Amino acid sequence: MEQGLPEFGVCNLGHFVLSRFYDKENNDVLWNDLERAVRIAVRLQDNIIDYTPYFLEENKQVQLSERRVGIGSMGLGTLMIQLGLRYGSDKGNEFIDKLYKFIAKTAYEASMDYAEEKGAFPKYDYEQFIQSGFMKRLLKEFPHLKNKLKKQGIRNVTLLTQAPTGSTATYINNIPLFRKLFGGSTSGIEPYFSWEYWRAGRLGVNKQTEYIAEQYMKEHNIDNIEDLPDYFVTSMELQASDHVKVQAAIQKWTDSSISKTANCPSDFTIEQTDELYMLSYDLGLKGMTIYRDGSREAQVLATNEEDAKLESHIEAEKLKKLKESKQVENKPLIQKRPKRLYGFTDKVGFSYGDNFGRAYVTINMKDGEVWEVFVSTKIKEVSSLAKALGLMTTKLLRLGGASDNLQQAIDTLTYDQTMGTLPYAIAGILKDIQKEKFELEVKTSNNEGKKFELAECPNCGEKAYDKGNCICSACGVSKCN
Template sequence: MRRLTGLSEKIFLDRYARKHADARRVKAGDIVLALMKDDAKFPVKEVGEVVSRDGEEVIVRAGDEELVKTTIGRLTHPIELSPEQMWDRLAEAMASVERTPPKRVEWERKFRELLNDWKLVPGGRIAAGAGASDELTLFNCYVVPSPKDSRGGIMRTLTDMTEIMSRGGGVGMNLSSLRPRRAVVAGVNGSSSGSVSWGGLFSYTTGLIEQGGSRRGALMLMLNDWHPDILEFITVKETMGELTNANLSVCLSDVFMDAVKRDLDWELVFPDTKDPDYDEVWTGDMEAWRSLGKNVLTYKKLKAKDIWHRIIKSAWKSAEPGVVFLERYNKMSNSWYFNPIVSTNPCGEQGLPGWGVCNLSSINLSKFYDAGKRDVDWAELGKITQWSVRFLDNVIDKTPYHFEENEQNQKKERRIGLGTMGLAELLIKLEIRYGSEESLVFLDKLYGFMAKEAYLASTRIASEKGSFPAFDREKYVQSGFMKEMIKAYPEVGEAIGRNGIRNVTIITQAPTGSTGTMVGTSTGIEPYFAFEYFRQSRLGFDKQLVPIAQEWKDAHPGAELPDYYVTAMQLSAENHIRTQAAIQRWVDSSISKTANCPADFTIEETERLYELAYELGCKGVTIYRDGSRDVQVLSTTEKSTEEKQEQVESAQTIAEKTSLAEDSLPSEAVSASDTDHAPKEVLRVVQEATLSTESLPTIIKANVSLELDRPYKKRPDVLRGATYKMNTPFGMAYITINDLNGSPAEIFLNVGKAGSDVFAMAEALGRVCSLFLRYGDHGDKVRLLIKHLKGIGGTGAIGFGQNRVESIADAVAKALELHGDGVAVGLESLAPVKLEASNNEQEAHSGPVEIVEQVELELSNPYQEIDLCPSCGSATLINLEGCKQCVSCGFSKCN
């Protein structure tokens, strides 16, 4: 038995190893996963060995031989301690559905060989559930039908979504079936709140659902280009608190893209809801509605280019919405003639019909390098590809189905999604630079070969077990994808003609954040994000190295890595898109891929990138501009002159979970000697550095014309105030507010562990708020500060109703309100805990300069990541394969 080590072992034991249902069976000598820090947002777990047990109390040797006293309830007790044990379980489970005992014996042996040494890495749900539970689904993600346009229909969809997420599946849905904002609802003599508003309900519920105790739900919301709410949908995340727990994508048609190219008008339309058949017939399919001769109302007419540019601007600004070319998707889809694609799953790699599912596993390409030939081991790769198709086909018969509709749909089409990981590592071994012209030629050969082998395998299974029930030979081969496949590989068309085919679709390219990190290779089809990064442990940030890069450095001391060692940010955005397009040719579903762009990437360059993706045949595109943000920003609605005078401006973009970019701080930033000019420079530097985290989604800055020329109130040696204890999504916060001349003048925040990113960001927010409060003599400062901090939210919240706290910034606003009222009216959990005197000499004399020093300290971290991981709290959450993934702990929002 070979146990994993380090981070790989922690991921394996936490997420995929089979576990005892009750940890009370633990005894001395057992290996456990101990919860060292019980925090909803940033739990800390360590692998350890039980030294002794006394009733409920346990002594565990964890980490660096540290003895930790804990309790039974804080332990996870794994049954499986090594991948070999998991592979045995999975091979037996997948072979168990074979029809005869000899077949079960044959395929258990082959599946075990397939899984050995991580040649095939099963999707997370398969690894965790197959052979371990009759309750957990083996499918990663689902698409539910568009909600029926009624309160009952919406609630039914909400219930379905909740049930799926509670069992570990992510959900995608298209909201185009819901009538637009202010449309008449005759039954209640009122008007609709609109599709985007109802999307907020789905988003909010997603944030409440824990999946297996380790991750929250994943949700994709989509809207078609003809819907009257399209502009609201595109810009919704610029309004605080809207759709914070959902990924958004706009579905664009070829007709729309042609209208953009020709600068034509575009009509925003919706069916006539007064039609007597509306409730029964309308499903969100506009083409089907029109084919019935039904009336369609035009709500608005805009230039197609205006809508397109708004999409581009929003994507440039905040990485959302993504774009899916849905009409193209359906033209290429093998299910075009019986099951149209209505949405993608949350990570975008699989377009699905209503009640469709993702059935995922990935071949680890790094295992197929033949060092002797300095080439791919094509024979072994072909064999493993063929066996993998049968493995995934068997998942369809092994998984439990919690919805009859899912079972009927999946067994009708038998959709599977075989993908890859380790591509970047394989290219490095072959000394081919990712994104180069040479790599594009190689990728066409590699993925064409795998698609051919996969399709031939599916035809062989069909000859033995039968084709998928909805198979129509004449229509099937007329899909856009099959025309290309048969043109390149005529033997595939011949085999389908003889045998039929077992699966409607076979290939997809999913993100593999958790599994790829566990295995220790590059995730999905992405390049390495970095060859060096930092991981937070109980000892602080530890430098981590990508093995293949470190091995080269060890063999070549002092030398620079060769050109073919390339990271995501070293590639041009066009390299990313051209790589995606080269692989897309051989993918019958879709690809989860992010085009990383530098911070200075312009809106015009973004537009060209999207156009290039469309021209090259991609089914969708998502960009991430370094420094852009994934959550909502303050709305920029026009205000009156008086309001503008009172307005405290906010930073332009907000991160969902964010750390600091190393190059954010200008080289001309104020030094400790520039005290005469510090306040004005500090505010500019803080604005440009865009300090933010999930709990600190905005950095408040003073309006220059209003505040910067007003006198700075010097702090006396002693101030008195109150400390407020509040629970926040990032843990307990102690917020001290001290008064000067009867009004709040400074705020101190203590949240999280000293040295953590949360602690630093909380301190930064407190200092900037203090600076704002002590500058100028505007009488409404506190009210303005409350106005612009209150309601700021991230991906989670604590409490309900008036007790609800959205973020640390929201907690500060509530504390300021309490401080002004003097009592905690209706907010029992937010009551002041004590009064205390404050005497902080250092803060009194060096506040502004210290803010700049704090920024410089944080920005000195050489790791160029942007986001905080909601699992481990490290500043190592990155956008890969269209999904948020942590390179530290392996957390993935999609897996």
């Protein structure tokens, strides 16, 4: 969970790129720059609360009464390598404690100052506010904040969150100028995954090499990654307990949610997992996530190309194999439409130009197959297009010349379309039906060779009743309803 929230709660998140604050000349942190950035971040995130167009009035009321923000970081792994500190070591954790304590203290001082300027958040109550474990720790470490808090109050109910920032950090790390100036950025509070790895994405699988290791090897005439210094450490080279200790050091100075993964080798045992959770409990962690290498088929990052896969890649592979193993049935090219068909209607949202609209998509089924599609909308500018889309899709489903007309219709609707358009929305519904059919076929094909058979429907008498899914594909009756 990225952020724990109350009912109708809202939180806007922002993150520092810590490698940006590396002081190369003194091999330290640019503490003055970081302090200024934290204070600006608190004001920026607080202003966003007032400028946000809330979809629900309940969200607006809750957020304006709490003014909840979540300021975090990315690039911790990069900064520690720049400083020559090994991630997960005792010395490294001492620095982490110092760094995040500084950020917490600065953020809270800033929020108190803004409360004096603009007012405390409406639900602020001093006696209740200082009861949390975090506030007791902060006020014990910085006693001068207590009088400030009593006198001025505080602008925001929470200020600090450590989110995963995977996509954002990947984007930043792929900007050549940023890498050149600041060395790149790891995601969230994580170390580097590997110096060379394969990343699975929507556009396929591509190989990536970490810039910071590549540059160090060039500058020091190193040919082998194994010869990098000890502080060049990756997530899988660390002990799982090292990950937990880093989380404990950062969580100590985080008032809200925190995202951190303890990477474990593929042979990590149940007993070792139990020990890891007990260590987490003893260190006072709010929660923890472990990932045992190879425990899932889908793995976004992998050291081998063949292991880097998304869930969608795996589903596509299974669907392809299933299609190849099945013989294409010889059906007559044109089949007469029955007098009565049953189906369902979905309400979908879509964009057209700079506007947003809604349409109703009706899907009628016959013998478990999609038979026809009707699309209607009250928006005059696109109503003709909607009807034409429904007609075109129906023609493809009934008269298409492919071995899989459903897939042909999906491919045609999504071709050269972006997410959010009406054709893409219709294709999404067809994909859901395709997936349900595929899961049913896989389930029945793995049923120890037993042939899947439809039962006689108690309503219409047709042999079209699917007991497993509790519905008749002929008349649409369902006992579950």
